[in-house]
Amino acid sequence: MNKSFLEAIGIEYPIIQAPMAGGITTPELVANVSESGGLGMIAAGYLNPNQLKVAIQEVKKRVDKPFGVNIFVPSDFTYSSQHVENMQLMMKSIYDELQLTDYKVKELPKFKDQQAIFEQHLQVILDEGIKVCSFTFGLPTEEQIKQLRQAGVYTIGTATTVREALIIQELGMDAAVMQGSEAGGHRSHFLSSFEEGNIGLIALVPQAVEEIDIPIIAAGGIMNGRGIRACLELGAQAAQMGTAFLALKESGAQNLHKTAILNAAEDELVFTKSFSGKWARGIRNEFTEEMKSNEAMTLPFPIQNTLTQPIRKEAAKQNKAAYMSLWSGQAPRLATNVDVTTLMDRLIKELN
Amino acid sequence: MNKSFLEAIGIEYPIIQAPMAGGITTPELVANVSESGGLGMIAAGYLNPNQLKVAIQEVKKRVDKPFGVNIFVPSDFTYSSQHVENMQLMMKSIYDELQLTDYKVKELPKFKDQQAIFEQHLQVILDEGIKVCSFTFGLPTEEQIKQLRQAGVYTIGTATTVREALIIQELGMDAAVMQGSEAGGHRSHFLSSFEEGNIGLIALVPQAVEEIDIPIIAAGGIMNGRGIRACLELGAQAAQMGTAFLALKESGAQNLHKTAILNAAEDELVFTKSFSGKWARGIRNEFTEEMKSNEAMTLPFPIQNTLTQPIRKEAAKQNKAAYMSLWSGQAPRLATNVDVTTLMDRLIKELN
Numbered sequence: 001m002n003k004s005f006l007e008a009i010g011i012e013y014p015i016i017q018a019p020m021a022g023g024i025t026t027p028e029l030v031a032n033v034s035e036s037g038g039l040g041m042i043a044a045g046y047l048n049p050n051q052l053k054v055a056i057q058e059v060k061k062r063v064d065k066p067f068g069v070n071i072f073v074p075s076d077f078t079y080s081s082q083h084v085e086n087m088q089l090m091m092k093s094i095y096d097e098l099q100l101t102d103y104k105v106k107e108l109p110k111f112k113d114q115q116a117i118f119e120q121h122l123q124v125i126l127d128e129g130i131k132v133c134s135f136t137f138g139l140p141t142e143e144q145i146k147q148l149r150q151a152g153v154y155t156i157g158t159a160t161t162v163r164e165a166l167i168i169q170e171l172g173m174d175a176a177v178m179q180g181s182e183a184g185g186h187r188s189h190f191l192s193s194f195e196e197g198n199i200g201l202i203a204l205v206p207q208a209v210e211e212i213d214i215p216i217i218a219a220g221g222i223m224n225g226r227g228i229r230a231c232l233e234l235g236a237q238a239a240q241m242g243t244a245f246l247a248l249k250e251s252g253a254q255n256l257h258k259t260a261i262l263n264a265a266e267d268e269l270v271f272t273k274s275f276s277g278k279w280a281r282g283i284r285n286e287f288t289e290e291m292k293s294n295e296a297m298t299l300p301f302p303i304q305n306t307l308t309q310p311i312r313k314e315a316a317k318q319n320k321a322a323y324m325s326l327w328s329g330q331a332p333r334l335a336t337n338v339d340v341t342t343l344m345d346r347l348i349k350e351l352n
Numbered sequence: 353m354n355k356s357f358l359e360a361i362g363i364e365y366p367i368i369q370a371p372m373a374g375g376i377t378t379p380e381l382v383a384n385v386s387e388s389g390g391l392g393m394i395a396a397g398y399l400n401p402n403q404l405k406v407a408i409q410e411v412k413k414r415v416d417k418p419f420g421v422n423i424f425v426p427s428d429f430t431y432s433s434q435h436v437e438n439m440q441l442m443m444k445s446i447y448d449e450l451q452l453t454d455y456k457v458k459e460l461p462k463f464k465d466q467q468a469i470f471e472q473h474l475q476v477i478l479d480e481g482i483k484v485c486s487f488t489f490g491l492p493t494e495e496q497i498k499q500l501r502q503a504g505v506y507t508i509g510t511a512t513t514v515r516e517a518l519i520i521q522e523l524g525m526d527a528a529v530m531q532g533s534e535a536g537g538h539r540s541h542f543l544s545s546f547e548e549g550n551i552g553l554i555a556l557v558p559q560a561v562e563e564i565d566i567p568i569i570a571a572g573g574i575m576n577g578r579g580i581r582a583c584l585e586l587g588a589q590a591a592q593m594g595t596a597f598l599a600l601k602e603s604g605a606q607n608l609h610k611t612a613i614l615n616a617a618e619d620e621l622v623f624t625k626s627f628s629g630k631w632a633r634g635i636r637n638e639f640t641e642e643m644k645s646n647e648a649m650t651l652p653f654p655i656q657n658t659l660t661q662p663i664r665k666e667a668a669k670q671n672k673a674a675y676m677s678l679w680s681g682q683a684p685r686l687a688t689n690v691d692v693t694t695l696m697d698r699l700i701k702e703l704n
Contacts, residue, residue, distance in 0.1 A: 161619040162685065181533055182552035196619035200534035200552030202582060203573030203682035207618050210685065221555030230554060230582035266559050267513040267548035330555035333514065333562065 005175065005215040005237035009132050009154050010066045012037035013348055014232060018219060018242030019070030019134065020185060020253075020327070021045025027055060028250040029340060031062035036344035039132065039238075040067040049120035056128045068132030068156075071121045073190075074114035075138055077300035084108070087307055090294045094287065094311055094323060103310045109302045126151050134158065134177060137278070137301075138190040142171050149174070156217065158188040160197025162204075165212050167191060175215040177240055178204050182221025184243050184269075184329035186280040194271075194279045201234065209235030223334035225350020243329040249339040256321040260285075264332035275312070275325040277304030283332070286322035287311070357527065357567040357589035361484050361506050362418045364389035365700055366584060370571060370594035371422030371486065372537060372605075372679070373397025379407060380602040381692060383414035388696035391484065391590075392419040401472035408480045420484030420508075423473045425542075426466035427490055429652035436460070439659055442646045446639065446663055446675060455662040461654045478503050486510065486529060489630070489653075490542040497524050508569065510540040512549030514556075517564050519543060527567040529592055530556050534573025536595050536621075536681035538632040546623075546631045553586065561587030575686035577702020595681040601691040608673040612637075616684035627664070627677040629656030635684070638674035639663070 006014060015038035019025060022045070030040030042059065044052045052069070059067055088103065095103050122144060125133050133148060134156035140148070148155050149172070157168030158177040165176045179188050180201035189197035201218050208216050218236035221243075222228060228239040245251060247258040260283050270284045274291035278301040282288065298304050308325075315323035328335075336343065358366060367390035371377060374397070382392030394411065396404045404421070411419055440455065447455050474496060477485050485500060486508035492500070500507050501524070509520035510529040517528040531540050532553035541549035553570050560568050570588035573595075574580060580591040597603060599610040612635050622636045626643035630653040634640065650656050660677075667675035680687075688695065 162617065163619055180552055180554060182555040192619050195622065199618055199682045200532055200554065200573055202532060202553045202570075202579055203534040203575075203618065206576060206578045207683050207685045209578070218554075221552055223555075224558060226558045226561070226586050227554055229585040233581040233585055234578050265514065266551055266555065267515055267544050270547065330551045331559050333559045 008174070008215075009039060011039045013344075013351065014228065014238035015039070015344070015347055016068075016217060016238055016240040017041055017245045018240045019043035019045070019068070019136070020242050020246060021072070023252040024246060026250055026252040027058035027062055029245065029248065029252065030059045030067050032250055032340035033245070033344065034059075034063045034065040034067040036341055037348065038344060041132075041134070042067065042069045044069050044121050045072045045136070049117060049124050052121060052124050053128065056124065056130065066131040068134060069125055069130050070134045070136055071118065071125075073135050073138030073140065074111060074118055076111045077303065079299050079303055083297075083299055084303070084307065086297060087294075087299055087304070090291070090297065091308070091311065094290060098311065098314045098318060098320070098323060100310060100314045105306055105310070108306055114302070122148070125153060132156065136186070136188045139168065139171060139173075145172050159208075160187060160189040161192040161199065162208050162211050164189065164191050164197070165208050165216070169212055169214050173214065175217060175237075176208070176212060177217045177219050178208050178236070180204050180218065180220030182330040183219055184281050185327040186276065186278050201231065205231065205234035205236050221330040223329075223331045225347055227331075228347065228351060243332060243335055244343065245340070246328075247335045247337050248343060249337065254316055254324065256316065256319060256324060257326055258337065260321050260326045261328050261332045261335045262337060264328060266330055266333060269328060269330060269332070273298050273304070275305065275308050277301035280325070280327060281329065283326035283328050285324070285326060287324070360526070360567075361391060363391045365703065366590035367391070367580065367696070367699055368420075368569060368590050368592040369393055369597045370592045371395035371397070371420070371488070372594050372598060373424070375604040376598060378602055378604040379410035379414060381597065381600065381604065382411045382419050384602055384692035385597070385696065386411075386415045386417040386419045388693055389700070390696060393484075393486070394419065394421045396421050396473050397424045397488070401469060401476050404473060404476050405480065408476065408482065418483040420486060421477055421482050422486045422488055423470065423477075425487050425490030425492065426463060426470055428463045429655065431651050431655055435649075435651055436655070436659065438649060439646075439651055439656070442643070442649065443660070443663065446642060450663065450666045450670060450672070450675060452662060452666045457658055457662070460658055466654070474500070477505060484508065488538070488540045491520065491523060491525075494523050501526070511560075512539060512541040513544040513551065514560050514563050516541065516543050516549070517560050517568070521564055521566050525566065527569060527589075528560070528564060529569045529571050530560050530588070532556055532570065532572030534682040535571055536598075536633050537679040538628065538630050553583065557583065557586035557588050573682040575681075575683045577699055579683075580699065580703060595684060595687055596695065597692070598680075599687045599689050600695060601689065606668055606676065608668065608671060608676060609678050610689060612673050612678045613680050613684045613687045614689060616680060618682055618685060621680060621682060621684070625650050625656070627657065627660050629653035632677070632679060633681070635678035635680050637676070637678060639676070
């Protein structure tokens with residue numbers, strides 16, 4: 001195993017806890033992963049800049065080792081109010097099912113606000129002296145990357161194809177996460193299409209290794225020592241694992257979500273963009289099935305996400321996993337509900 | 353690496369040349385793989401029983417080591433003549449493009465004939481004392497498996513999910529090929545749906561290893577030593593490689609097909625069922641794009657396959673890759689056009 005990547009970010013083991021947005025990456029989760037010698041990651045995705053600052057400070061209180069932050073990169077979007085009304089009409093049966101009457105959304109996100117948040121997120125990274133910053137759904141500008149690197153931040157882009165990884169390298173970033181088709185949650189393609197960027201790690205990593213000089217981090221469906229060792233053999237320098245950490249005790253995922261993963265099999269997962277407007281993999285449920293035929297009418301991210309928020313919130317309140325987003329990678333059979341230290345100890349033992 | 357599987361079939365290295373139907377697995381290809389210490393496989397798929405017998409005898413003339421045969425398992429199908437006419441109408445613009453006037457098909461395949469061929473294929477396996485027989489698109493009966501095993505044939509089923517692999521084990525077969533979502537050519541799901549059975553090897557193999565006791569062979573997107581070593585780390589006992597062998601000198605694939613693979617990137621592949629009626633992965637071309645919107649109207653296999661045969665034949669004659677089926681796995685960037693011995697030597701060296 002090439003040590004240079006681990007040395008560069010200052011961690012002991014090639015294990016990165018994937019940034020999972022939506023309250024999953026609690027300070028305890030992130031800190032305990034870093035304390036065990038891996039890299040914990042805060043998902044800034046749905047946090048405002050102040051929440052991000054607080055989260056970072058909470059992690060710092062708990063651990064003295066490096067941890068990272070992941071930031072969503074916003075893209076512009078358009079839609080009409082008619083389109084919003086149509087979608088709400090399509091979701092009528094779900095509102096009724098949940099007896100949800102207050103499904104109106106007061107204010108829909110605006111691109112310029114998203115952009116402002118993105119820039120504030122970057123400022124928090126700089127202010128807090130964060131060591132590792134990764135990006136999802138797109139890339140910062142060359143200027144922003146330069147600024148981060150000059151401040152000593154290790155910058156990581158997320159790619160779904162070799163073509164995308166080449167852009168990450170050309171922009172001067174330090175490393176690329178290659179997101180395999182196995183991954184749970186959102187797809188992170190930004191240049192390739194969803195269909196083009198749906199490549200299994202066994203095929204994706206060895207091709208990337210031939211074309212890319214910067215370190216490659218493999219992500220998607222990796223759950224245990226077997227998966228990590230396989231990724232290292234493929235040429236990756238670390239494995240980024242989401243679902244493996246999602247069901248752990250310290251994870252902030254809802255209990256229904258954890259239980260759903262712990263009970264799921266490999267053939268119960270679907271791709272849907274009905275929750276957020278971006279393609280993502282989760283456990284098939286009533287929501288994904290009922291919305292399937294409306295998929296083409298989905299509004300862009302983050303509008304669709306905002307529109308489905310009342311449903312997801314109410315479903316969680318009523319303990320109805322049927323209408324929640326149950327993100328999971330393709331190997332839920334291997335998920336466990338232990339604590340971070342127990343999982344990390346097991347992974348480290350399996351690494352040898 | 354667990355030696356028991358290699359010892360059971362009597363080969364030296366955990367490398368299986370995938371059976372690729374349609375004239376690709378020439379006696380030279382199969383014999384040279386086995387001669388190099390891997391397992392060559394004849395694809396019986398589109399061969400009649402006599403052609404299979406001849407192919408087997410040609411391989412035997414060339415090599416004294418074990419090789420295998422793969423057989424398609426037929427399933428019943430229904431369609432109407434109206435449905436056939438509609439499909440031919442949809443393909444009208446392609447007939448015109450190729451100036452193909454003689455596109456009428458004299459006789460369409462019948463299930464009972466397919467079944468008879470399947471049974472004759474099994475008889476050839478027994479008569480010729482074949483050591484390894486794998487199955488695609490389904491499974492033989494328990495009775496047939498028993499008969500083969502009593503005759504000393506090592507039987508291998510093909511699965512796309514753990515659920516399918518469990519059936520293979522319950523039926524008493526010796527091993528299971530786990531076909532990852534990375535694979536080129538036809539998907540081999542038989543119980544799970546196409547969508548359910550589309551799982552990357554990094555996620556699929558470690559889950560299968562936990563649930564299945566019989567040896568697992570990993571297939572899909574494996575092109576070099578990195579891929580093979582990764583599969584062994586995941587818990588597989590061998591890697592089955594298709595595209596890596598398809599573009600080699602001894603392969604019987606059409607030159608246009610080889611060239612297309614050698615020039616393709618990871619993001620130029622699509623799933624289509626327009627060629628054969630079954631989902632398969634190949635390089636995107638005019639045919640896959642033009643037929644995309646008609647995909648829901650595709651006839652069942654092997655009817656659709658027979659209907660598109662005049663197009664594929666004429667396209668090959670006219671050197672038009674645009675209308676040929678260009679099957680490929682997800683790592684075409686790693687394909688080479690050397691001969692079998694050169695590739696096998698390289699793989700064996702990379703294994704250590």
